[in-house]
Amino acid sequence: xxxxxxxxxxxxxxxxxxxxxxxxxxxxxxxxxxxxxxxxxxxxxxxxxxxxxxxxxxxxxxxxxxxxxxxxxxxxxxxxxxxxxxxxxxxxxxxxxxxxxxxxxxxxxxxxxxxxxxxxxxxxxxxxxxxxxxxxxxxxxxxxxxxxxxxxxxxxxxxxxxxxxxxxxxxxxxxxxxxxxxxxxxxxxxxxxxxxxxxxxxxxxxxxxxxxxxxxxxxxxxxxxxxxxxxxxxxxxxxxxxxxxxxxxxxxxxxxxxxxxxxxxxxxxxxxxxxxxxxxxxxxxxxxxxxxxxxxxxxxxxxxxxxxxxxxxxxxxxxxxxxxxxxxxxxxxxxxxxxxxxxxxxxxxxxxxx
Amino acid sequence: xxxxxxxxxxxxxxxxxxxxxxxxxxxxxxxxxxxxxxxxxxxxxxxxxxxxxxxxxxxxxxxxxxxxxxxxxxxxxxxxxxxxxxxxxxxxxxxxxxxxxxxxxxxxxxxxxxxxxxxxxxxxxxxxxxxxxxxxxxxxxxxxxxxxxxxxxxxxxxxxxxxxxxxxxxxxxxxxxxxxxxxxxxxxxxxxxxxxxxxxxxxxxxxxxxxxxxxxxxxxxxxxxxxxxxxxxxxxxxxxxxxxxxxxxxxxxxxxxxxxxxxxxxxxxxxxxxxxxxxxxxxxxxxxxxxxxxxxxxxxxxxxxxxxxxxxxxxxxxxxxxxxxxxxxxxxxxxxxxxxxxxxxxxxxxxxxx
Numbered sequence: 001x002x003x004x005x006x007x008x009x010x011x012x013x014x015x016x017x018x019x020x021x022x023x024x025x026x027x028x029x030x031x032x033x034x035x036x037x038x039x040x041x042x043x044x045x046x047x048x049x050x051x052x053x054x055x056x057x058x059x060x061x062x063x064x065x066x067x068x069x070x071x072x073x074x075x076x077x078x079x080x081x082x083x084x085x086x087x088x089x090x091x092x093x094x095x096x097x098x099x100x101x102x103x104x105x106x107x108x109x110x111x112x113x114x115x116x117x118x119x120x121x122x123x124x125x126x127x128x129x130x131x132x133x134x135x136x137x138x139x140x141x142x143x144x145x146x147x148x149x150x151x152x153x154x155x156x157x158x159x160x161x162x163x164x165x166x167x168x169x170x171x172x173x174x175x176x177x178x179x180x181x182x183x184x185x186x187x188x189x190x191x192x193x194x195x196x197x198x199x200x201x202x203x204x205x206x207x208x209x210x211x212x213x214x215x216x217x218x219x220x221x222x223x224x225x226x227x228x229x230x231x232x233x234x235x236x237x238x239x240x241x242x243x244x245x246x247x248x249x250x251x252x253x254x255x256x257x258x259x260x261x262x263x264x265x266x267x268x269x270x271x272x273x274x275x276x277x278x279x280x281x282x283x284x285x286x287x288x289x290x291x292x293x294x295x296x297x298x299x300x301x302x303x304x305x306x307x308x309x310x311x312x313x314x315x316x317x318x319x320x321x322x323x324x325x326x327x328x329x330x331x332x333x334x335x336x337x338x339x340x341x342x343x344x345x346x347x348x349x350x351x352x353x354x
Numbered sequence: 355x356x357x358x359x360x361x362x363x364x365x366x367x368x369x370x371x372x373x374x375x376x377x378x379x380x381x382x383x384x385x386x387x388x389x390x391x392x393x394x395x396x397x398x399x400x401x402x403x404x405x406x407x408x409x410x411x412x413x414x415x416x417x418x419x420x421x422x423x424x425x426x427x428x429x430x431x432x433x434x435x436x437x438x439x440x441x442x443x444x445x446x447x448x449x450x451x452x453x454x455x456x457x458x459x460x461x462x463x464x465x466x467x468x469x470x471x472x473x474x475x476x477x478x479x480x481x482x483x484x485x486x487x488x489x490x491x492x493x494x495x496x497x498x499x500x501x502x503x504x505x506x507x508x509x510x511x512x513x514x515x516x517x518x519x520x521x522x523x524x525x526x527x528x529x530x531x532x533x534x535x536x537x538x539x540x541x542x543x544x545x546x547x548x549x550x551x552x553x554x555x556x557x558x559x560x561x562x563x564x565x566x567x568x569x570x571x572x573x574x575x576x577x578x579x580x581x582x583x584x585x586x587x588x589x590x591x592x593x594x595x596x597x598x599x600x601x602x603x604x605x606x607x608x609x610x611x612x613x614x615x616x617x618x619x620x621x622x623x624x625x626x627x628x629x630x631x632x633x634x635x636x637x638x639x640x641x642x643x644x645x646x647x648x649x650x651x652x653x654x655x656x657x658x659x660x661x662x663x664x665x666x667x668x669x670x671x672x673x674x675x676x677x678x679x680x681x682x683x684x685x686x687x688x689x690x691x692x693x694x695x696x697x698x699x700x701x702x703x704x705x706x707x708x
Contacts, residue, residue, distance in 0.1 A: 025521070029521065029522065029525060032522055032525050032526070032547065032551055033525055033526070033528075033529045033544065033547055033548070033551075034529075035525045035528040035529055035532075036525050038528075039524075039525065039528065090485055090486075090489060093482075093485065094481075094482035094485060094486075096478070114535065117536055117538075118537065119535040119536060119537075120535065121535070124450070125531065125535050127448075128447075128448035128531050129528055129531060129532075131444055131447065131448060131485065132444075132448075132524050132527050132528045132531070133524075133528075135444060135492070135520075135524050136521050136524040136525070138489070138492055139517045139518075139520040139521045139524060140517070140521060142496055142513065142516075142517040143514060143517035143518055143521065146510050146513040146514045146517060147514060152506035152507050152509075152510050153506050155506075155510055156500050156506050156509055156510060156513075159496065159500040159510075159513060160497060160500045160501065162496075163493045163494070163496040163497035163500060164493075164497055166489075166493040167379070167383065167490050167493045167494060167497065168383065168386055170393075170486050170487075170489050170490035170493060171383060171386050171387055171389045171390050171393065171490070172386070172387070173486050174387075174389040174392075174393065174483055174486045174487075175387045175388075175389055177479065177482050177483060177486070178389070178483075181468065181473040181474065181475070181479050182471055182473060183472065183473075184471075190387065193386065193387055194387070197386055197387075
């Protein structure tokens with residue numbers, strides 16, 4: 001079974017569980033008020049539109065531990081996806097994003113509902129309802145997780161692992177907000193720490209570790225998976241930044257240069273500012289964060305980043321991480337077929353064009 | 355020991371645990387970024403400023419179950435208070451409240467920080483940072499809860515109880531937002547359901563039930579406590595509404611009539627609209643929700659509510675609930691001293707002037 005098969009099979013199982021779980025919650029909350037039905041349906045549709053890679057990694061972690069994919073692993077994977085929905089919903093509020101996966105973002109749908117019902121301040125109404133929806137997704141995730149049937153000790157360890165890691169994600173998000181807003185210089189270490197906690201550990205290490213825990217894997221395997229997850233996740237993020245700056249608009253599905261226009265403090269930007277001669281630096285810094293930067297402005301940034309070897313340097317970092325990840329996966333005390341899936345995931349992280 | 359003593363002793367123990375727990379998290383997250391220290395300190399100060407009644411009710415539930423107050427009960431009480439902080443922080447964002455307990459609300463402090471650092475869009479920066487802070491408080495609460503040391507089975511049951519009830523609180527909050535914003539008529543049942551889920555069950559039933567569970571109480575006791583909690587909580591909310599409309603400004607510490615100016619859909623308002631003759635009804639409805647309603651307008655609403663027997667009717671509802679609560683507490687299979695504390699809490703709910 002290759003990675004694509006594994007992901008699509010996982011997605012199916014996760015979707016099945018989520019549908020059942022949310023349907024049950026819908027019935028359970030029907031008596032509370034009309035929002036019980038409303039929000040469970042919306043959260044279901046929202047979550048099911050995702051690729052569910054994090055949920056699938058829970059299943060992969062469980063498999064790597066030598067276990068079959070249990071109902072509990074599926075449950076934990078689904079909890080992971082509900083959390084992911086919650087974080088995306090809250091992120092879109094913070095970033096004022098009106099679109100998510102090509103459709104109106106979660107809170108914007110409530111703003112639209114407010115508009116249809118002539119509610120004064122429909123925008124803020126939407127934001128507030130979205131905020132609640134995100135909170136509810138968090139509560140549902142913990143309920144799903146705490147409902148596992150295996151050893152209670154293991155279930156509790158999974159709950160703690162989740163809760164602890166999510167606090168770090170929250171701190172990463174705060175740093176992201178601050179870095180994006182402040183005119184202070186953000187150090188390279190700050191940028192990489194943000195990538196580590198907001199993306200890498202949360203999206204890769206956490207699901208693999210939770211799956212390993214549920215599958216009864218050894219502490220050594222769990223540590224190994226967490227470590228590989230960190231490398232994989234950092235590569236994923238650096239590649240994301242690279243696509244955001246140099247990618248093909250048709251392929252990545254969002255305007256190239258949006259990271260530049262949003263003023264994101266990426267590693268590319270950091271290196272570019274470091275390397276540019278003083279005169280040029282000011283000019284470049286004026287382009288970052290300007291929502292109305294022209295195509296030509298964006299092209300200037302891209303050119304300089306190429307010319308000053310920024311892209312090459314990021315490529316070198318990715319290559320160094322790839323070697324570490326490669327070696328880490330190779331050493332994992334897990335069956336070869338699951339190591340192969342991780343190798344495939346690593347290759348995909350590096351070569352993906354969107 | 356009377357209720358005041360019990361509450362102040364509980365508060366001390368909860369504060370002690372919270373301080374220790376958050377200090378540990380501060381050290382643990384110090385390496386992530388500067389926000390680890392920042393947010394744990396803020397959440398600590400914020401939570402410690404509260405009366406911590408919900409946390410104390412966890413301890414009371416544990417006592418009622420015939421147990422001494424264990425470290426786990428204190429831990430669960432502290433988790434309850436962290437959740438309460440999270441909900442208040444998110445609520446203040448939704449309600450655009452700039453003050454909480456006489457000081458700038460959580461997100462407004464971050465907006466002020468943004469202002470000091472010349473961050474563009476400091477308001478939205480504050481909102482976003484506050485949103486993250488609330489999320490982190492939720493994650494910390496679940497981490498604290500899942501760290502209990504008693505029987506794992508019991509701990510998991512407590513986590514599930516928390517998560518499940520919090521979803522209902524979220525739905526109550528959505529209904530509250532909608533009811534406050536829509537021009538549609540909200541039925542009496544909707545209002546009372548909102549009171550039940552957003553206030554009564556969450557603030558009274560949940561902590562008592564969690565405490566009972568940790569103390570090893572019988573299912574019968576737990577059900578009894580939950581039921582008493584519902585009655586107590588409804589009384590508390592109705593009394594709150596009454597103080598908001600008729601209370602003494604000096605005593606309640608907020609402008610009388612603020613519920614009227616905010617357009618809150620209270621039971622008082624519902625009954626008033628039902629009972630007012632058609633001509634008068636329109637005039638009254640124009641006053642509700644008008645932020646600039648004059649003192650005289652507020653007085654008109656108060657007079658009509660008195661004259662049309664609205665206040666009396668709410669008083670009758672409170673009395674009916676009081677009788678049920680009274681009987682419920684009397685029947686609880688718990689030691690007399692803890693039933694006495696609940697009787698005291700009931701009396702306080704009814705007679706309180708702020």
